[in-house]
Amino acid sequence: MALTKVFTRPDSLRDLDFHFCPGCHHGTAHRLICEAIDYHGIKKKTIGIPGVGCGVFLYNYFDLDVCEAPHGRAPAVATGFKRVLPQNIIFTYQGDGDLGSIGMSEIIHTANRGENITVFFINNSVYGMTGGQMAPTTLPGQKTTTTPYGRDFRTEGYPIRMTEMLAPLEGVAFAARVSLHTPSQVKKARKAVLRALDIQLKNGGFSFVEFLCACPTNWGLSPRQCIEKIDKEMLQAFPLGTYKDRQGS
Amino acid sequence: MNRIEIRDESCKGCQYCVIFCPRELVQIDKGRINALGYNPARFVDNPDRPCRGCALCAEICPDALIEVYRKEKGRS
Numbered sequence: 001m002a003l004t005k006v007f008t009r010p011d012s013l014r015d016l017d018f019h020f021c022p023g024c025h026h027g028t029a030h031r032l033i034c035e036a037i038d039y040h041g042i043k044k045k046t047i048g049i050p051g052v053g054c055g056v057f058l059y060n061y062f063d064l065d066v067c068e069a070p071h072g073r074a075p076a077v078a079t080g081f082k083r084v085l086p087q088n089i090i091f092t093y094q095g096d097g098d099l100g101s102i103g104m105s106e107i108i109h110t111a112n113r114g115e116n117i118t119v120f121f122i123n124n125s126v127y128g129m130t131g132g133q134m135a136p137t138t139l140p141g142q143k144t145t146t147t148p149y150g151r152d153f154r155t156e157g158y159p160i161r162m163t164e165m166l167a168p169l170e171g172v173a174f175a176a177r178v179s180l181h182t183p184s185q186v187k188k189a190r191k192a193v194l195r196a197l198d199i200q201l202k203n204g205g206f207s208f209v210e211f212l213c214a215c216p217t218n219w220g221l222s223p224r225q226c227i228e229k230i231d232k233e234m235l236q237a238f239p240l241g242t243y244k245d246r247q248g249s
Numbered sequence: 250m251n252r253i254e255i256r257d258e259s260c261k262g263c264q265y266c267v268i269f270c271p272r273e274l275v276q277i278d279k280g281r282i283n284a285l286g287y288n289p290a291r292f293v294d295n296p297d298r299p300c301r302g303c304a305l306c307a308e309i310c311p312d313a314l315i316e317v318y319r320k321e322k323g324r325s
Binding site for chain 1: 285307317
């Protein structure tokens with residue numbers, strides 16, 4: 001009986017093993033973005049701009065043109081690319097330390113200018129690559145190497161909700177938060193990624209997708225426990241949903 | 250018969266596919282250690298509850314190592 005291959009690696013994702021830790025959701029985010037690029041058939045004209053963090057090796061895995069940006073400055077680099085090459089599709093891929101901390105200024109002004117780029121934001125509530133320090137998105141009470149007794153809001157503040165913060169800005173066309181911890185959430189995330197790139201293809205303006213991801217190594221949990229933590233704790237602090245969809249509404 | 254193929258030499262044993270397979274057809278191969286040093290996942294079909302080809306394992310695999318093969322429609 002004939003069998004059909006119904007699921008395989010996307011074309012834009014090179015046939016390499018990821019360097020990510022077991023249970024890390026960076027790989028899932030990589031795959032979804034590649035699937036969306038293949039779906040829209042824009043592999044030849046897409047340029048990816050990773051920030052600094054575990055996602056920095058994007059140039060190894062994506063079969064695309066890639067330009068590295070200094071810490072937090074990916075939206076600024078993307079702005080330059082888009083203005084010089086308006087026909088190309090430009091996306092940035094940034095973590096929470098990169099986008100929410102050192103790159104806060106760049107992301108807000110890029111969003112406010114309504115630059116026609118797409119930003120993929122990986123929120124795992126911790127600095128992954130540098131060894132598990134507190135990020136702006138760290139949950140209250142979460143232990144990290146710089147908050148060994150748990151994040152205390154009186155001294156370290158509260159987690160920043162980037163999607164909620166960017167959505168009201170005039171220049172933002174699409175802002176959504178998705179999670180990658182269950183297969184059904186991955187399917188919803190795929191739709192959000194497709195929509196974000198679709199808006200850029202239609203010159204709709206700035207599009208932003210935040211992924212809730214696990215960091216088993218720096219959380220000190222097994223991948224199984226990480227799923228529970230996302231389900232019970234992260235979804236409380238970071239509610240999922242599409243916060244703005246200008247063309248859809 | 251529907252089936253999946255896991256590129257087990259690259260598997261890191263995170264067990265996401267084991268957790269989410271609705272028919273419990275993916276297991277961790279405790280008897281084997283792959284080149285990366287992990288016990289890889291293994292597909293073990295069960296005739297009583299055969300694989301439906303739902304691809305949930307492939308959706309959740311963070312390393313995109315799973316390929317899913319399904320019978321053509323209308324012949325199930």
